[in-house]
Amino acid sequence: MTTQLSDSATDSGPVTDAEFVEPPQTVIWALRDSWNEATRHLRAVPRNLDLLIFATLQPIMFVLLFRYVFGGSISVPGFSYNQYLMPGIFAQTMVFGSGFTGIGLAEDLQRGFIDRLRSLPISQSAVLVGRTVSDLLRNLLTFAVMLAVAFAIGFRFEGGLVRGIGASGLLLFFSYAFSWIQALIGLSVKSVEAANSGGFLWMFPMTFVSSAFVPTEDMPSWLAKVADANPFTVATNAARALYNGNDPGSDVWQALAWATGITVVFATLAIRRFTRTASR
Amino acid sequence: MPVVEAVDLAKSFGETQALRGLDLTVERATVLAVLGPNGAGKTTAVRILTTLVRPDSGHATIDGIDVVAEPARVRARIGLTGQYAAVDERLTGRENLELIGRFFRQSGGRARERATELLTGFDLVDAGDRVVKGYSGGMRRRLDIAMSLVARPKVLFLDEPTTGLDPRSRLAMWELIESLVAEGTTTMLTTQYLDEADRLADSIVVVDHGTVIARGTPQELKDRLGGHTVTVDLLPGAGPETPAAVVAALAPHRTAGPVRHSDRHRVVVSVRADTTTPDVVHDLDAAGLVVADVTVERPTLDDVFMGLTGHGASENELTTENGTGTRTGTRSKNKTKTSSGAKP
Numbered sequence A: 001m002t003t004q005l006s007d008s009a010t011d012s013g014p015v016t017d018a019e020f021v022e023p024p025q026t027v028i029w030a031l032r033d034s035w036n037e038a039t040r041h042l043r044a045v046p047r048n049l050d051l052l053i054f055a056t057l058q059p060i061m062f063v064l065l066f067r068y069v070f071g072g073s074i075s076v077p078g079f080s081y082n083q084y085l086m087p088g089i090f091a092q093t094m095v096f097g098s099g100f101t102g103i104g105l106a107e108d109l110q111r112g113f114i115d116r117l118r119s120l121p122i123s124q125s126a127v128l129v130g131r132t133v134s135d136l137l138r139n140l141l142t143f144a145v146m147l148a149v150a151f152a153i154g155f156r157f158e159g160g161l162v163r164g165i166g167a168s169g170l171l172l173f174f175s176y177a178f179s180w181i182q183a184l185i186g187l188s189v190k191s192v193e194a195a196n197s198g199g200f201l202w203m204f205p206m207t208f209v210s211s212a213f214v215p216t217e218d219m220p221s222w223l224a225k226v227a228d229a230n231p232f233t234v235a236t237n238a239a240r241a242l243y244n245g246n247d248p249g250s251d252v253w254q255a256l257a258w259a260t261g262i263t264v265v266f267a268t269l270a271i272r273r274f275t276r277t278a279s280r
Numbered sequence B: 001m002p003v004v005e006a007v008d009l010a011k012s013f014g015e016t017q018a019l020r021g022l023d024l025t026v027e028r029a030t031v032l033a034v035l036g037p038n039g040a041g042k043t044t045a046v047r048i049l050t051t052l053v054r055p056d057s058g059h060a061t062i063d064g065i066d067v068v069a070e071p072a073r074v075r076a077r078i079g080l081t082g083q084y085a086a087v088d089e090r091l092t093g094r095e096n097l098e099l100i101g102r103f104f105r106q107s108g109g110r111a112r113e114r115a116t117e118l119l120t121g122f123d124l125v126d127a128g129d130r131v132v133k134g135y136s137g138g139m140r141r142r143l144d145i146a147m148s149l150v151a152r153p154k155v156l157f158l159d160e161p162t163t164g165l166d167p168r169s170r171l172a173m174w175e176l177i178e179s180l181v182a183e184g185t186t187t188m189l190t191t192q193y194l195d196e197a198d199r200l201a202d203s204i205v206v207v208d209h210g211t212v213i214a215r216g217t218p219q220e221l222k223d224r225l226g227g228h229t230v231t232v233d234l235l236p237g238a239g240p241e242t243p244a245a246v247v248a249a250l251a252p253h254r255t256a257g258p259v260r261h262s263d264r265h266r267v268v269v270s271v272r273a274d275t276t277t278p279d280v281v282h283d284l285d286a287a288g289l290v291v292a293d294v295t296v297e298r299p300t301l302d303d304v305f306m307g308l309t310g311h312g313a314s315e316n317e318l319t320t321e322n323g324t325g326t327r328t329g330t331r332s333k334n335k336t337k338t339s340s341g342a343k344p
């Protein structure tokens, strides 16, 4: 080997090597570290196009199945079922998309990559921020494809473009908040398989016992109570009102409060967990 | 000042005491091998020294900096290659290296330059722009180590760098580590392979159940446990009195204890560590004995381990499977011979 690969014995004494940087722990650097980590995942997206395609095919399938299989038999007063259903499917797809965060982290843990990252002089939270932000961007892509399909089968922003974008942003924010729940799960379980089932299992009852697919009034009253208290119902109702140009009441603010609260609480827990965990 | 210093480290996971008072130091530009069977606490020691795990008690410094008090400054000075290759399979080799460079605040240009240097040095130039998913085990390991060297660390930690590699990759890895060492990289490596520690390390600590049970240079460890033997092969026509005469002629070199083996064809005795083949030949000549062959055998670290722990390292399936794979036929033969007779 001819190239100088490592610190040489001749340069002894305290650290003077120009390569050697005392890690400045500033917010700017934390953001750069986060973005660096996010690009690690984003670079991989076009290389795993099949993964992205399947991730978007599933919601498209949902859109089409619900629209054409159930669409005829479910009627919602004041809405065409299409206009009622699509916001629910968008919301469900977005929170399901958060599941990638937990799986990805569990994979990194299992492969020892987390050990490597934790042994670097970088901001510890950057690893999780980078991961969640890259998943947010991937979900944005999924959302765009899904919106295009929805438009093709007649869905419209009846409340106008601004509200339509606002509703979509709200759902993405919700998805981001749930990424932090998934991050905590991914860091807490023992395997990728467990992150997969542990991450998705509870999201089925959460998204179905809600106003996403049918009005909660149609449910047995005890179930309707649960569904109405479900933050997922709040977010769906808020988005649905905005897409359709109805008055959302306090739903938008409540939904924002939920997403903010979940993000703050679970980011704190996940980051704390991260700094104490090590690869398995 | 040692580059790595660990004093009385203890760490438990629930009921399991992974470390119970571990001490070790690594001097600048030397290699320390931490040798021990599975579960001895090697990885836990590496994790503490690389700031990934906090010790329950004891303390450790890297380049004089405390690993618990100032982890960020420690991280700026170390390179870690864990037990499993920590490479991002979805990226190319070059991208993996540049990623680490950027994490070390290298400019884009510098990160690219360094990646090229390392790809060249680690024989990965052709594979550099391919996605790591297609790499062989040996290539992943090389990339993994290269990633640990991006910022020219003061000390490189290698946790079982050859576990799971086939014999050829293993030999290549040894050569790679030797060339890093020749450049002066301070290294602490862990291994379950005795021959690996023997070949690569300047000093060895033998760890079992979370404590150091022996330390020294490979030579010192071998000397301490003795086990040097002389084997004399007799001529086909040797008379029945010859074996006894040979034993008598070797008396000046022998250590206490019985003759290990003696029959019409061969005599094996234990001798002091400073015995050389010419000495033996000279003494046999002086006694007027003509023999077919003389070999002086040094003990292997297998013998050392057997002597220290009471259970051979060969109990470990990995050592028996791969450990002998790269040895020459004669050395493995010697090894079985000595370890079968050397039980203290």
Ligand SMILES: Nc1ncnc2c1ncn2[C@@H]1O[C@H](COP(=O)(O)OP(=O)(O)O)[C@@H](O)[C@H]1O
Residues within 6 Å of the ligand: B013, B014, B016, B017, B018, B036, B037, B038, B039, B040, B041, B042, B043, B044, B045
């Ligand atoms: N995170 C952990 N949780 C529980 N037990 C652990 C953990 N890490 C290590 N151990 C236990 O500590 C002991 C030492 O483990 P380790 O340091 O990995 O040994 P080695 O690397 O020498 O094989 C083993 O008994 C192992 O099961």
Ligand SMILES: [Mg+2]
Residues within 6 Å of the ligand: B042, B043, B044, B083, B159, B160
């Ligand atoms: Mg280990």
